[in-house]
Amino acid sequence: MFTKIHKFIYLLAMLSANLLFYFFSFVLLFSAIMVIVASHSVFSLLFLVLSFVVSAFLLFMLECEFLALIFVVVYVGAIAVLFLFAVMMLDAKASNLSRNLFRYLPVGLIFALSFLISVLYSIGFSWVSSENTHTHSFHVNWYDLIDSGIDLDVYGQVLYSYFVLQFLVVGLILLVVLIGVVYLTNTYTSNKTVDQSSFKQLSASSKFFY
Amino acid sequence: MSFINLVELKNFNVFPEYFIGISALYILVIAVLISYNVYGLLIQKALSECVGLLLLLACYLLLNGYLEVSGAISVPYSTLGFSRFMITDYFAFSAKFVVCFFSALYFFIIAGFLKDYKLTSFEYLFIGLLAVLGLMLLCSSNDLLTAYLSIELISLSSYILAAFKKNSAYSAEAGIKYLITGAISSAFFLFGSSFIYAYSGTVNITDLWLITYHENWLVSGAKSNLLEPLLEIGLAFVLFSLFIKLALAPFHVWSLDVYEGSPTISTFFFAVITKLSFFVFLTRLTYMGAFGSFEVWQGYGVVIALSSVFVGSFGGLCQRKLKTLLAYSSVSHMGYALLAFSAGSRFSAEMLFFYLVIYMLSGLGVWFIVLATQVKQKRYTDKFNKELGDLVLLRRSNPALAIALMLTMFSIAGIPPLIGFFAKMGVFLSVLQAKNYLVAMLAILCSVVSTFYYLRIIKVLFFENLLVGRLYQPLTSLKTFLFSASIVSLIFFFVNPTFLCLIIYKIVLCSFV
Numbered sequence: 001m002f003t004k005i006h007k008f009i010y011l012l013a014m015l016s017a018n019l020l021f022y023f024f025s026f027v028l029l030f031s032a033i034m035v036i037v038a039s040h041s042v043f044s045l046l047f048l049v050l051s052f053v054v055s056a057f058l059l060f061m062l063e064c065e066f067l068a069l070i071f072v073v074v075y076v077g078a079i080a081v082l083f084l085f086a087v088m089m090l091d092a093k094a095s096n097l098s099r100n101l102f103r104y105l106p107v108g109l110i111f112a113l114s115f116l117i118s119v120l121y122s123i124g125f126s127w128v129s130s131e132n133t134h135t136h137s138f139h140v141n142w143y144d145l146i147d148s149g150i151d152l153d154v155y156g157q158v159l160y161s162y163f164v165l166q167f168l169v170v171g172l173i174l175l176v177v178l179i180g181v182v183y184l185t186n187t188y189t190s191n192k193t194v195d196q197s198s199f200k201q202l203s204a205s206s207k208f209f210y
Numbered sequence: 211m212s213f214i215n216l217v218e219l220k221n222f223n224v225f226p227e228y229f230i231g232i233s234a235l236y237i238l239v240i241a242v243l244i245s246y247n248v249y250g251l252l253i254q255k256a257l258s259e260c261v262g263l264l265l266l267l268a269c270y271l272l273l274n275g276y277l278e279v280s281g282a283i284s285v286p287y288s289t290l291g292f293s294r295f296m297i298t299d300y301f302a303f304s305a306k307f308v309v310c311f312f313s314a315l316y317f318f319i320i321a322g323f324l325k326d327y328k329l330t331s332f333e334y335l336f337i338g339l340l341a342v343l344g345l346m347l348l349c350s351s352n353d354l355l356t357a358y359l360s361i362e363l364i365s366l367s368s369y370i371l372a373a374f375k376k377n378s379a380y381s382a383e384a385g386i387k388y389l390i391t392g393a394i395s396s397a398f399f400l401f402g403s404s405f406i407y408a409y410s411g412t413v414n415i416t417d418l419w420l421i422t423y424h425e426n427w428l429v430s431g432a433k434s435n436l437l438e439p440l441l442e443i444g445l446a447f448v449l450f451s452l453f454i455k456l457a458l459a460p461f462h463v464w465s466l467d468v469y470e471g472s473p474t475i476s477t478f479f480f481a482v483i484t485k486l487s488f489f490v491f492l493t494r495l496t497y498m499g500a501f502g503s504f505e506v507w508q509g510y511g512v513v514i515a516l517s518s519v520f521v522g523s524f525g526g527l528c529q530r531k532l533k534t535l536l537a538y539s540s541v542s543h544m545g546y547a548l549l550a551f552s553a554g555s556r557f558s559a560e561m562l563f564f565y566l567v568i569y570m571l572s573g574l575g576v577w578f579i580v581l582a583t584q585v586k587q588k589r590y591t592d593k594f595n596k597e598l599g600d601l602v603l604l605r606r607s608n609p610a611l612a613i614a615l616m617l618t619m620f621s622i623a624g625i626p627p628l629i630g631f632f633a634k635m636g637v638f639l640s641v642l643q644a645k646n647y648l649v650a651m652l653a654i655l656c657s658v659v660s661t662f663y664y665l666r667i668i669k670v671l672f673f674e675n676l677l678v679g680r681l682y683q684p685l686t687s688l689k690t691f692l693f694s695a696s697i698v699s700l701i702f703f704f705v706n707p708t709f710l711c712l713i714i715y716k717i718v719l720c721s722f723v
Binding site for chain 1: 356
């Protein structure tokens with residue numbers, strides 16, 4: 001009797017977790033599609049922000065709190081907002097998109113369908129995990145119960161011992177990108193250093209902010 | 211893993227890479243200090259030769275490294291370092307040596323041309339050196355994650371190298387196109403890696419080998435082929451992303467524009483230096499990691515190889531631009547290499563490596579000539595890129611260069627008294643050994659077709675009855691030395707191919723089970 005109730009509660013918990021998972025995944029899918037489909041670029045960027053936030057929720061559900069917070073801080077806080085600023089300043093015309101949509105739609109649809117079919121074939125068309133595979137996860141993860149360090153702690157321990165080489169390579173990648181961007185955007189025509197003239201920016205007829 | 215194992219120097223198997231990385235940082239600091247006051251100080255020639263010397267030193271370090279027989283891991287002669295993320299076997303050693311040696315030659319060659327092509331800032335060399343570092347890391351990465359990071363290092367450097375000429379719209383266009391294709395390719399790589407992880411619970415190639423080799427190692431009792439599609443589709447995505455990077459035929463369209471638009475020195479790098487490492491990783495992934503699903507990747511390999519041989523042969527037929535023509539030629543060559551790869555035997559691995567080494571050798575010669583034929587009196591309005599007609603009367607103005615171009619073209623086309631013949635013959639032999647007779651026949655027919663445009667270059671060089679041609683600048687002695695060495699080696703390796711073949715035979719024998 002006890003075991004049945006226990007199992008029932010366990011199943012209920014798993015079901016609700018799965019429900020939340022499906023809900024967030026569908027919102028993620030929807031917002032990812034809307035990023036492409038939205039007619040105005042500001043809207044598509046807002047949907048991009050939504051998709052980042054939702055994927056942060058998904059990461060929360062996988063108990064990766066640190067990664068989730070990093071997602072929100074870096075992607076939403078820095079990158080997406082920067083994009084928004086850039087798009088608002090550029091004031092891109094949205095008319096080109098709808099004209100090109102029907103030209104590129106069939107090809108994209110063919111590719112998307114072929115990928116979808118092959119992926120669905122590989123995961124077997126089934127939404128619930130079958131009993132006999134090792135993927136189904138009714139087992140108790142004992143490591144979770146025994147060794148429960150903080151998320152950040154674990155990252156630090158793994159990143160600086162096992163993944164030290166990868167960590168260095170990531171640093172080199174960032175260095176390459178930094179130098180490339182500085183080179184490509186800099187013009188060395190004048191020797192004057194670039195400085196901020198705040199009175200110019202604050203004046204009413206400024207060309208920088210309006 | 212105990213603490214002693216963690217710090218053991220035996221497992222520190224990336225010593226040349228560390229050397230290159232640290233010296234790249236030194237170069238950055240020193241070049242910034244030198245050109246702090248006067249920007250655009252012309253240090254690029256000295257710096258480029260310095261980078262070449264650094265890479266030669268790295269070659270020396272590579273030759274000094276030795277391997278000991280390890281125990282029960284898949285490969286007898288190998289060292290798995292950095293908690294099994296980096297493998298060093300003879301294959302990785304030799305591939306790294308080849309990459310290092312040829313990029314050292316590349317930096318020596320471009321040292322004299324940087325000023326003429328107006329790529330005078332030192333960032334170019336720094337980024338090129340880091341790209342070589344990424345290539346070397348890719349050669350010995352034993353892990354999809356490490357491979358992804360090194361591919362990113364290579365491709366981010368390549369985007370910048372492609373877009374480096376800031377005043378040219380073509381260069382910027384090439385950079386953007388390269389960036390977008392590279393981003394798609396990276397996304398596919400990660401997607402496929404996640405599928406492979408879902409199948410096996412690991413992204414390590416040695417572990418993947420253990421899992422796929424012992425069929426019921428993973429799921430005792432249960433049917434393991436239930437999960438087989440996961441591995442297959444993951445493998446397909448990873449392979450396709452690597453094919454995009456290699457510019458094989460259905461995915462080659464970016465390469466034509468990128469090769470044409472980016473500065474010629476960068477195109478030299480993309481076309482000649484970068485190809486080997488991707489093939490090394492491809493071979494490591496399939497010949498070791500996923501040899502269990504041999505039929506899958508052999509099917510992809512044959513189809514993609516045939517289509518790229520076809521496209522490379524027929525696409526170049528009515529092409530007048532020299533760089534695009536060479537891009538088509540590169541597509542067809544990668545097709546032949548993939549043909550050897552897809553045969554899937556030890557002999558085919560040998561032939562793949564042999565073909566790629568010869569490809570790099572002859573590519574060095576061809577691109578050297580493309581760089582070296584600079585018009586003497588150049589107006590600013592003239593275009594930089596060459597068409598085939600520009601080579602007319604090269605036999606009068608610089609006969610040695612014309613004969614050398616003829617020899618390299620014959621070698622690339624696979625005409626007997628040169629080493630290209632053996633390379634191509636090896637590819638076809640390995641395909642025949644795998645009993646793919648139809649594939650071999652189609653590839654040979656396409657090879658015959660592609661001879662047309664190589665011969666057309668020779669016809670333009672020698673048999674055009676024009677009286678007005680262009681005068682080209684004479685070569686300096688260092689360039690002449692490097693150049694004639696590369697041409698002589700084409701003949702030398704034909705006369706004595708045993709040297710190369712024996713080394714490669716030993717490498718492959720020691721590296722694959």
